[in-house]
Structures are given as structure tokens and as C-alpha cells.
Amino acid sequence: MDENFEENMDQVEEEEEIGNDGLKKKIIKEGDGYETPINGDEVEVHYVGSLLDGTRFDSSFDRDVPFKFKLGLGHVIQGWDDGIKTMKKGEKALFTIPPALAYGESGSPPTIPPNATLQFEVELLSWTKVKDICKDGGILKTILTEGENWQTPKDPDEVLVKYEARLDDGSLVSKSEEVEFIVKDGCFCPALSRAVKTMKKGEKSLLTVKPQYAFGEKGREPTYGDECAVPPNSSIQITLELVSWKTVSEVTSDNKVLKKILIEGEGYDRPNDGAVVQVKLIGKLQDGTVFLKKGYDEVLFEFKVDEEQVIDGLDRGVKTMKKGEVSVLTIHPDYAFGSNESHQEYATVPANSTVYYDVELVSFEKEKDLWELNTLEKIEASGRKKEEGNILFKKQKYERASKRYEKALSFIEYDSAFSEDEKQQANVLKISCNLNNAACKLKLRDYKHVVKLCTKVLDADSKNVKALYRRVQAYIQLVDLDLAEMDIKKALEIDPDNRDVKLEYKLLREKVKEYNKKDAQFYGNIFAKMNKLEHLNSTNGARKQDVVSMTIDSKA
Known part of the structure; x- marks a missing residue:
């Protein structure tokens, strides 16, 4: 036996059984760490193989070359595959392997007789991790x-x-x-x-x-x-x-704006809504035709994010970039020039064109974050965002307008540090933004959201006719006619001469009549069907009675 094994025989632990097929293991020397090899790993071992009577039939020490093989692929006897999977790096162990997990009935002449139980002293030197990528050995x-x-x-x-x-x-x-x-x-x-x-x-x-x-x-x-x-x-x-x-990433969830990074940017910071960015920019068609080139002369191309100064896909793409980053944006027509032909600096962009922008984000200055503003600046910022929302609403860009109103509210949502005068100003802005956002949500047919927004306003101002009026409109669409009637009556009590409220009340009464008529027809049909069913049941019952009578009569 190798001297290294003999030196450590005094450290032999209790023999343990591995699995249910008779394989046994004694640890001669503990290994390092906690990891063990898995199927597919290429392991490197030194070993000595003997029969139970001590006859040695093989040893890697005699060749002075460790033995390498891939574990769990049937390259060695089953006892080795099963046993070495339990070993840590540097571990030495004695394995007793029954014939069924070794060479079986045939043995391995001339050194190993039939039905031989074998003993292997094994040292696991190292292994190379092998990853089973598809989990099927493929x-x-x-x-x-x-x-x-x-x-x-x-x-x-x-x-x-x-x-x-x-x-x-x-x-x-x-x-x-x-x-x-x-x-x-x-x-x-x-x-x-x-x-x-x-x-x-x-x-x-x-x-x-x-x-x-x-x-x-x-x-x-x-x-x-x-x-x-x-x-x-x-x-x-x-x-x-x-x-x-x-790296190619999806800028939009619908996969219509993609960004491929050519050169990674610096740090982690990216532009936010309202940031002023300086870029170098080349716009291309699918065939490579350049239709736009900006920022390559002495002056960089500058624009403000989320202000519709560039196409939507470019706006969204730049917001994902870091300073110094160079990327290619692939932009679907929905986020570019749409179904309209567009005349640019160097070439015309045909209708329904996917466009490509080579963009280098040279620098940017972020719009101030909420935590950077004092209370007066928060109120001013809220007012600006509200006005931006109003402009977008007039342009019938309701979704973008809605986001502006939500942004405006974020500046004044938490007002515990405000003075009494500032709280009053903030409350006026909150009511105005929620009402205007409710108008956006009506246009976008998000009626449940309209109800929530109007309820917020009414919690602050229970006599706000606009909030009642818009909540009525939402309730009608949601077919909550009883709630709509309660709100419209309250609005008329507050402002009996309000023309819009009167018209909405008229519409509500027509809707109620319409639904009552439908209900009457619906229940009328149900009662008719029930009467018909009762008639059929009674008729069938009479017929059954006649058949029973006839049967009795015939038997008599």
C-alpha cells in the first residue's frame, strides 16, 4: 500500500453504507470544504485496488500518474461512480465494493476473479466542474x-x-x-x-x-x-x-423599442423625466440610409426628456442610458413616425418605417429629485407639472397628461413640513390635479380609477360639484345607477342651475328607463318560460297518469 494511506490509518472513522446495494465507505482523511463532485464532473484521483485477501491488482501510484475520468457516465465501475460522488476535495477513503457494483459474475481476468468483492483506497485530488446545461445530459x-x-x-x-x-x-x-x-x-x-x-x-x-x-x-x-x-x-x-x-434590452414592454449597447457607460445614474441631455445622434432607415445627423459638429444635440422634443422611442431609450454609453436603438413605427411620411434633414422617412438610432449620451443634467427641493420649490414644481398636463390634455394626449398630473401630486403628497399657508396651496393643487386626472381617465375609459380620484376630492371637499359630476359619469358607465343617482341629486342640491349636471341627470333618467325596460323584458321572459314549463309539466303528468291507467286497465 502507498505510505500516505498507511500513515493515516489511525484516523479511520466508522464504516458507513452508501445506498442500498452494499457499497461501504470508511474515511481515512477528511477533505476540505463542503462541496462534492456531481455527474459529468471530470475528477482526478489516486487509488490502490485490492481483493479482500489484500492482493493488490492495480495502483495509480505505480504509474505515478493520477487517474482522470468523467463521473456518472459509466466510464468506471458503478461502485466508483456512486462512492466518489460522496467525497470532498483532498479526502481519502476506503471503499468496499460488492460484485454487483464491480465486475460481477464474470470478473476481470486474470487479476479479478468472478464474484469478487473489491476494496479501493481513493484520494480525491481535484475535479473540474461540468455543467449539465439542459439537465438531461445532452x-x-x-x-x-x-x-x-x-x-x-x-x-x-x-x-x-x-x-x-x-x-x-x-x-x-x-x-x-x-x-x-x-x-x-x-x-x-x-x-x-x-x-x-x-x-x-x-x-x-x-x-x-x-x-x-x-x-x-x-x-x-x-x-x-x-x-x-x-x-x-x-x-x-x-x-x-x-x-x-x-447587450440587447427591451426598452418597452411590448418589445417595440430595443437597445443594443456598443460601449458601456459610466456608473449607475441615468436621466430622469425632465432631464436635459446632450447627445450625438445618427438616424437610419433599415437599408442604412441616413435621414438625421446631429451633435457631430461643434455643438452637441440637446433636448429635454419627456417633453416630446424627439420621437417617443428615442425619448424612452435615452432614459435607460448611462453617461458615455453608445447604443443602437431599434424603434418600431408606433414609437417613431407612425403611419405618416416624415421629411428629415437628409432623407424622407417612409410611412410605417422601423428606424435605427446610433446614440452616444455625452452628458446629462437630471431634473431635481423630490428630496432635493424645499417646500416652496415643491409647490412650484407641482404647479408646473399641472400646467404641462393641461397643455397635453388640450392636445388630446390623455395618457401623458395623466402622468403629468400624477407627477404634480408626488411633489405635494406628503405635506407635514408645510406651513399652514403652503398646506392650503397644496390642497388646492391636489384637488385640481385629481379632478383633471379624472377627466383624463374618463377619456381613457378607466372608470374605476375615475371613481377613486373623485372620491379623494370629495374627501377633501364634500361639496365639489365637478367631482360629483365626473363620478356620476363613471358610475353610469359602470352601471352603478343607484350610486349615480345619489351623486347627481347631491350635485343639484349644491348647484341647481348647473347646465352640465342637469344634462347628465337627464341622461341618467333615460338610462334608468332603458335598464328598467330591459329588466321588465328579461323578467317577463323568465316568467313566461316558467309558466310554459309548469304547463308542460302538468300536461306530461296527465299523460303519465293516462298511461298508468291504461296499463292497469289492460292488466285487468
Whole structure:
């Protein structure tokens, strides 16, 4: 036996059984840490194999070379696969392996007789992590060179890779110096897109790929003269390196504005609504035609975010960028120029065009955040946002106007630090913004939200006729006619001569009549059906009685 094993025999612990098939283990020396290898990992061990009578039949020490194999893939006897999975790095253990988990009835002549129980003293030197990417053994990844940072590519990202694919016998299938592709679109074979999503920048890995993630039942014909064909149902080995990638993110939830980062920006800060940004900008059509170029002369192109000074997709895209970032924005017509033809500086943008903007965010100055303002500045900012909302409402841009009113309210929502005079000003603004927002929500047919907003106003001012009037409109649409009637009567009590309220009351009475008529018709139909059903039941009952009578008579 090796001296290292003998030195540690005094540290042998109690023997434990692994599984239910008779495999036993004694720890000779404890390992380090808590991790153990898993199926697919490439392990490196030193070992001594003996029969129960002490006859040694094999030893890696005799060759002075550790033994390497992939765990759990049937490359060694079952007892090894099961036992080494329980070991930590640096651990030494004695395994007693029954015939069923070793060489069975046939043995391994001439050194191992039939039905032999074996003992192996094993030292786990190290292992290389192998990731089972698809959890089915179809793609096993062994990291050859660790990558940088922690980020990995996602489906929309554009990656640059190098790869070399070979058959299990080493024959070259394909080799690429550098190739770029979108992850979800894939490249070469299905394994590449799946594997690259688990890799870090600069990582180099070896992929063991089963046929279902390679070329399946059809195989592959060679593309170049130095390549070989992939036979049907063949596994392949791919050495894959992730050189770099460009992150592509969805700026809008409907996937109609996408951003591909070419150069990462600095820090974490990004422009907010109202920020003034300075950019370099090139707008292109799908065929590469440039229709706009700004900021490349002595003066940078400057605009204010969320002020409709540029197209919506550009506005939204710039808000996601960091200082110094260079990105390409892909903008659907809905967020660009829509169904109208647009004449720009260098070329016309046809109707319904997807456009592309190369954008460099050189610098920006954020609009002050709430916490940076004193109480007077908060009231002034709220007033400005309310007026911006009013302008947008007049332009029939109700959704944007609604957001302005909500922004205006955010400045004055918490007024505990306000003076009494400032609280009065804030209350007037709150009522005005909630009423105006309710008008927006009516236009947007968000009637439940209208009710909430008007209720807030009435909590502050129970005699506010506008709030009652707009809540009536919402209740009518929600078919809460009793509640609508209560509000309209209260509004008329407060302002009997209000023309709009009178017209709404007239509309409400018509709606009530209409629904009463429908209800009468509905219940009338139900009663008619019930009467008809009762008549049929009584008729059927009489017929049944007649049949019973006839049966009795015939028997008599």
C-alpha cells in the first residue's frame, strides 16, 4: 500500500453504507470544504485496488500518474461512480465494493476473479466542474478558462464567439475564428445558443454534445474540404470561446423599442423625466440610409426628456442610458413616425418605417429629485407639472397628461413640513390635479380609477360639484345607477342651475328607463318560460297518469 494511506490509518472513522446495494465507505482523511463532485464532473484521483485477501491488482501510484475520468457516465465501475460522488476535495477513503457494483459474475481476468468483492483506497485530488446545461445530459460543459465578471448573455443579445467542433474520434467537423450571432437565433447547431447563455465574457469551455443538440438523425455534410461529415445520431465535442457580446434590452414592454449597447457607460445614474441631455445622434432607415445627423459638429444635440422634443422611442431609450454609453436603438413605427411620411434633414422617412438610432449620451443634467427641493420649490414644481398636463390634455394626449398630473401630486403628497399657508396651496393643487386626472381617465375609459380620484376630492371637499359630476359619469358607465343617482341629486342640491349636471341627470333618467325596460323584458321572459314549463309539466303528468291507467286497465 502507498505510505500516505498507511500513515493515516489511525484516523479511520466508522464504516458507513452508501445506498442500498452494499457499497461501504470508511474515511481515512477528511477533505476540505463542503462541496462534492456531481455527474459529468471530470475528477482526478489516486487509488490502490485490492481483493479482500489484500492482493493488490492495480495502483495509480505505480504509474505515478493520477487517474482522470468523467463521473456518472459509466466510464468506471458503478461502485466508483456512486462512492466518489460522496467525497470532498483532498479526502481519502476506503471503499468496499460488492460484485454487483464491480465486475460481477464474470470478473476481470486474470487479476479479478468472478464474484469478487473489491476494496479501493481513493484520494480525491481535484475535479473540474461540468455543467449539465439542459439537465438531461445532452450538453455537458467543462470550463477550460474562467471568464470575467458574473454577467452572461440573454436571448436578444448579440455574441461574438470562436468555436471548433470535432467528432469523438478527433475528426474536424467545423472551425470558426470569429462569428457573430443573436443568441436566440443560434449558430452552427442548437448547442451553441444554449451553452453561450451560461458563459461569461472571455470564458472558454469544452462542450460534450449529444445528437439531439447537435445534428440529430440527419447528420451534417461538410462545408469545406478540410471538414468531415457528421454521421446521423453522432455526438460531437465543441471548444467554444465567448469573445464578447453586445447587450440587447427591451426598452418597452411590448418589445417595440430595443437597445443594443456598443460601449458601456459610466456608473449607475441615468436621466430622469425632465432631464436635459446632450447627445450625438445618427438616424437610419433599415437599408442604412441616413435621414438625421446631429451633435457631430461643434455643438452637441440637446433636448429635454419627456417633453416630446424627439420621437417617443428615442425619448424612452435615452432614459435607460448611462453617461458615455453608445447604443443602437431599434424603434418600431408606433414609437417613431407612425403611419405618416416624415421629411428629415437628409432623407424622407417612409410611412410605417422601423428606424435605427446610433446614440452616444455625452452628458446629462437630471431634473431635481423630490428630496432635493424645499417646500416652496415643491409647490412650484407641482404647479408646473399641472400646467404641462393641461397643455397635453388640450392636445388630446390623455395618457401623458395623466402622468403629468400624477407627477404634480408626488411633489405635494406628503405635506407635514408645510406651513399652514403652503398646506392650503397644496390642497388646492391636489384637488385640481385629481379632478383633471379624472377627466383624463374618463377619456381613457378607466372608470374605476375615475371613481377613486373623485372620491379623494370629495374627501377633501364634500361639496365639489365637478367631482360629483365626473363620478356620476363613471358610475353610469359602470352601471352603478343607484350610486349615480345619489351623486347627481347631491350635485343639484349644491348647484341647481348647473347646465352640465342637469344634462347628465337627464341622461341618467333615460338610462334608468332603458335598464328598467330591459329588466321588465328579461323578467317577463323568465316568467313566461316558467309558466310554459309548469304547463308542460302538468300536461306530461296527465299523460303519465293516462298511461298508468291504461296499463292497469289492460292488466285487468
